Amino acid sequence: MRGxxxxxxxxxVLQFIAAFMLASAMVSMLNGYDSAYYPLLLSSFLTALxxxxxxxxxxxxxxxxxxxxxxxxxxxxxxACIVGMFPYLIWGGEFSIINAWFESVSGFTTTGASILNDIxxxxxxxxxWRASSAWIGGIGVVMFALVVLPSMGKSRHMLSNVxxxxxxxxxxxxxxxxxxxxxxxxxxxxxxxxxxxxxxSGMTWFDAVTHAMSSCSTCGFSTKNASVAFWxxxxxxxxxxxxxxxxxxxxxxxxxxxxxxxNNIFRSExxxxxxxxxxxxxxxxxxxxxxxxxxxxxxxxxxxASFQVVSITTTSGFATADTNTxxxxxxxxxxxxxxxxxxxxxxxGGMKVDRLLIATKVIRNRMKIQLHPNAVIxxxxxxxxxxxxxxxLVMTFIVTYILLVLLGTIVYALFGCDLTTGFTxxxxxISNVGPGFGEVGSMSNFSELPAVLKLTSTIxxxxxxxxxxxxxxxxxxRSWR
Amino acid sequence: xxxxxxxxxxxxxxxxxxQFAFLSLILLLCFSGAMSLFELERVSHDTEExxxxxxxNVDLASDMITALNEQNDAMIYMAVIGGxxxxxxxxxxxxxxxxxxxxxxxxxxxxxxxNTETPMATDSLVMFxxxxxxxxxxxxxxEIHGAIAADSLGYETxxxxxxxxxxxxxxxxxxxxxxxxxxxESTLGPDVNRLSHTARRAVVPVFIALVVMLVVVLMFYFFxxxxxxxxxxxxxxxxxxxxxxxxxxxxxxxxxxxxxxLHDRIITLISxxx
Numbered sequence: 001m002r003g004x005x006x007x008x009x010x011x012x013v014l015q016f017i018a019a020f021m022l023a024s025a026m027v028s029m030l031n032g033y034d035s036a037y038y039p040l041l042l043s044s045f046l047t048a049l050x051x052x053x054x055x056x057x058x059x060x061x062x063x064x065x066x067x068x069x070x071x072x073x074x075x076x077x078x079x080a081c082i083v084g085m086f087p088y089l090i091w092g093g094e095f096s097i098i099n100a101w102f103e104s105v106s107g108f109t110t111t112g113a114s115i116l117n118d119i120x121x122x123x124x125x126x127x128x129w130r131a132s133s134a135w136i137g138g139i140g141v142v143m144f145a146l147v148v149l150p151s152m153g154k155s156r157h158m159l160s161n162v163x164x165x166x167x168x169x170x171x172x173x174x175x176x177x178x179x180x181x182x183x184x185x186x187x188x189x190x191x192x193x194x195x196x197x198x199x200x201s202g203m204t205w206f207d208a209v210t211h212a213m214s215s216c217s218t219c220g221f222s223t224k225n226a227s228v229a230f231w232x233x234x235x236x237x238x239x240x241x242x243x244x245x246x247x248x249x250x251x252x253x254x255x256x257x258x259x260x261x262x263n264n265i266f267r268s269e270x271x272x273x274x275x276x277x278x279x280x281x282x283x284x285x286x287x288x289x290x291x292x293x294x295x296x297x298x299x300x301x302x303x304x305a306s307f308q309v310v311s312i313t314t315t316s317g318f319a320t321a322d323t324n325t326x327x328x329x330x331x332x333x334x335x336x337x338x339x340x341x342x343x344x345x346x347x348x349g350g351m352k353v354d355r356l357l358i359a360t361k362v363i364r365n366r367m368k369i370q371l372h373p374n375a376v377i378x379x380x381x382x383x384x385x386x387x388x389x390x391x392x393l394v395m396t397f398i399v400t401y402i403l404l405v406l407l408g409t410i411v412y413a414l415f416g417c418d419l420t421t422g423f424t425x426x427x428x429x430i431s432n433v434g435p436g437f438g439e440v441g442s443m444s445n446f447s448e449l450p451a452v453l454k455l456t457s458t459i460x461x462x463x464x465x466x467x468x469x470x471x472x473x474x475x476x477x478r479s480w481r
Numbered sequence: 482x483x484x485x486x487x488x489x490x491x492x493x494x495x496x497x498x499x500q501f502a503f504l505s506l507i508l509l510l511c512f513s514g515a516m517s518l519f520e521l522e523r524v525s526h527d528t529e530e531x532x533x534x535x536x537x538n539v540d541l542a543s544d545m546i547t548a549l550n551e552q553n554d555a556m557i558y559m560a561v562i563g564g565x566x567x568x569x570x571x572x573x574x575x576x577x578x579x580x581x582x583x584x585x586x587x588x589x590x591x592x593x594x595x596n597t598e599t600p601m602a603t604d605s606l607v608m609f610x611x612x613x614x615x616x617x618x619x620x621x622x623x624e625i626h627g628a629i630a631a632d633s634l635g636y637e638t639x640x641x642x643x644x645x646x647x648x649x650x651x652x653x654x655x656x657x658x659x660x661x662x663x664x665x666e667s668t669l670g671p672d673v674n675r676l677s678h679t680a681r682r683a684v685v686p687v688f689i690a691l692v693v694m695l696v697v698v699l700m701f702y703f704f705x706x707x708x709x710x711x712x713x714x715x716x717x718x719x720x721x722x723x724x725x726x727x728x729x730x731x732x733x734x735x736x737x738x739x740x741x742x743l744h745d746r747i748i749t750l751i752s753x754x755x
Contacts, residue, residue: 004707007700042686045512046693049505053697056501057704059737090686 014051028125036125039090107133112220112434138217220317248342317434319442349432520683548582
C-alpha cells in the first residue's frame with residue numbers, strides 16, 4: 001500500500017471540508033459576524049493548509065488498488081471527523097473535546113445524535129456547519145473528491161467499494177465513470193428541491209437550507225430544540241417525509257426513475273418492500289396510539305406515527321413527538337425500523353431492506369430445501385439471481401450487526417445505563433439513526449451519558465457508516481502491505 | 482487561461498516544494514503567535530475589567546463606611562457627649578457633610594449595581610440609608626432639640642434617643658454595607674465566566690494550530706524521505722554499482738522533479754560514454 005497516495009486523496013477531501021467551513025463562515029458573516037465567524041474561519045484555514053500540503057508533494061496517480069481504496073475511505077472519514085471538531089472546539093460553549101468529537105462524528109456519519117442541550121443558542125454559522133457536515137457525510141467524503149478530480153481513471157470504482165455495499169453495486173447498471181455524476185446530480189437536485197419546497201411551506205431560507213441538507217443526508221440535525229415539532233406544520237412534515245424517503249432509496253434507481261428508464265422505483269422489489277413496510281408499520285402504530293388514547297383522533301395519530309416511522313426508518317431521526325410516551329407496540333416497531341432502515345446505495349444506514357429481503361428469501365429457501373432435499377432453488381432479487389457469496393455475506397453482516405448491538409448494550413449497561421437506553425442507543429448509533437428510547441429518546445439527547453459511552457457511541461456510528469466490514473478491516477491493517 | 486492557472490499552481494521543483502513547506506510552517510507559527518497575542522490581549526482586557534469593577538465596589542463600600550462613621554461620630558458628640566451650642570456647632574456641619582457623602586455613595590452603588598449583568602438588590606441599603614439620614618437631619622433641624630428644651634432631663638432624652646433609635650439604624654446600615662461588599666463580588670460571576678471562556682478560546686486555537694503544525698512537520702519529513710532522500714540514495718547506489726561492477730543503470734524513479742532530470746541525464750551520459 002502506498003501511504004503517500006492515500007495521504008494525497010485524504011488531502012483532497014480536506015480541501016472540500018475547508019470549502020464548506022468557509023461557506024459556513026460566510027453564513028456567519030451574513031448574520032452580522034456572529035460568534036462562529038472567527039472559529040469557522042480559523043478552522044477553514046487550518047484544514048485547507050493541512051489538505052494542500054500532500055497535494056504539493058504527491059503527484060497524480062491513475063491507478064489505486066483495493067487496499068488503498070479502503071484506506072482512503074476509512075482515513076477520510078476519520079480525518080474529516082477530527083477536523084470537523086475544530087469549529088466546535090474553538091467556539092467553546094457546551095463543546096468539550098469529547099462533545100465536539102461526538103457532534104462531529106454524528107454529523108459526518110449522518111447519525112444526527114447530539115450532545116447539545118440548547119441547539120438554538122448556537123450561532124447560525126455553527127448551525128450551518130453542523131448541517132454541512134451531515135450533508136458532506138451523506139454523499140460520502142470520498143465522493144466529493146471523486147467528483148471534483150477528473151483525473152483518477154480506474155480509481156473511482158475502488159473507492160466506492162467501502163462506501164456502497166456490494167448489493168448496491170450490483171444494482172448499479174451504469175458505468176463507473178457515470179456513477180459519481182449521477183450521485184451528485186440526484187443528491188444536489190433533491191436538496192435544492194427540498195429547500196425550495198420547505199421555504200414555500202413557511203420556513204426561513206436558513207432553516208429551509210439546513211433542514212433540506214439534513215433531510216437529504218438522512219441525518220436529522222435540526223436548528224430547533226423541539227426539532228420539526230417546532231413548526232407544527234403538516235406541509236413541512238410532508239415535504240420532509242418525501243425528502244427522507246427519496247434519500248433512503250438507491251440513488252441509481254432514483255436517477256433511472258427521473259430519466260424514465262425501466263429500472264425505476266415502481267419496479268424495484270426493494271423499494272416496494274421499503275415503502276410498503278413503512279406504510280404498514282405507520283398504520284399499526286397509529287391504531288395502537290388511538291387505542292391507548294395517546295392521540296384523540298386517527299388523523300393526528302397517523303400524522304405523528306407516519307412521520308416518526310419515516311424519520312426512523314430512513315435513519316434521519318427528526319421528531320414531531322416524544323416517542324418515549326408511546327405504546328410498547330409502537331416502540332417495538334420503531335426499534336424494528338431502526339434495525340432495518342433504508343435501501344442500499346442511499347444515504348441511510350442500518351441493516352438495509354435489501355439484506356432483509358435476501359435473508360428472508362434465504363431462510364424461506366432453506367425451509368423448502370429441508371422439505372425437498374433434491375430441489376435446486378435459487379435466491380432472486382429484482383429478477384437477478386444472487387450467488388452464494390452474496391447470500392453468505394448478507395448473513396454474515398446480519399450476525400455481525402446483532403453481535404455488535406449486543407456488545408454495545410453490554411458496554412452501556414456496564415456504565416450504568418438501563419437496558420432500554422443501552423439497547424436502543426446501540427442500535428441508534430450503529431444504524432446511524434440518532435435517537436433511541438429511554439434517556440436518549442426523540443426529545444432528549446446524549447449529553448447526560450458519561451464520556452466513555454459517548455466515545456463508544458461514536459465508534460458504533462463509524463462502524464455502522466462504514467458498513468461494519470469497512471471498519472473491521474482496519475484491525476488487519478498490518479496485513480495490508 | 483486554465484492552463485496558465487494550472488501551471489501556476491503546479492509545483493514540480495524541489496526548491497519550490499521545500500519553499501512552500503517552510504512557508505506553510507512559518508505561516509502556522511505566525512498564525513499561532515498572532516492568535517496567542519490577540520487572545521491574550523482579550524484575556525488581559527477582560528481581567529482588567531473585572532479588577533476595575535471589583536475595585537470600584539470596594540471603593541464605594543469604603544466611602545459609605547467612612548461617611549457613616551463620620552455621621553455616627555458627629556451624632557455621639559452631639560447627642561451623647563453634648564455640651565453648649567458652641568461645642569456642638571462644628572459637629573452639625575460634620576453631620577450635614579456626612580449625610581451628603583453617604584447619600585451620594587449609596588446612589589452611586591445603586592446605579593453601578595443596576596448596570597451589571599446580574600444586578601444585586603440594593604433597595605434595603607437605600608432604604609436604611611434614607612432612614613438614618615432622615616433621623617440625622619431631624620436632629621440637626623432641631624426636631625430632637627425641641628424635645629430636649631421642653632424636658633429638664635434633656636441629656637438623658639437625647640442619649641436614650643441615640644441608643645434606642647439612632648444606634649439600631651446605624652447597625653442596620655453597617656450590615657447593609659457589609660452585605661453590599663460581599664454581594665457585589667458575586668455579581669462579577671458572569672465576567673469571571675467570560676474570562677474563563679476567553680482564556681479557553683486563547684488556548685484551544687493555538688493548541689489546534691500546534692497539532693496541525695506537528696502533523697505538517699511529520700508529513701514534511703515523510704515526503705522528504707520518500708521523494709528526495711530515498712531516490713537520491715537509490716540513484717547514488719545504482720550509479721556506484723554501474724561504475725564498480727558495470728551493472729546496468731536502470732533505476733526506476735517515480736518523481737517528476739529535478740531528481741528525475743538527474744536520473745535521465747545520468748542515463749544519457751552513460752549511453753554517450755558507451
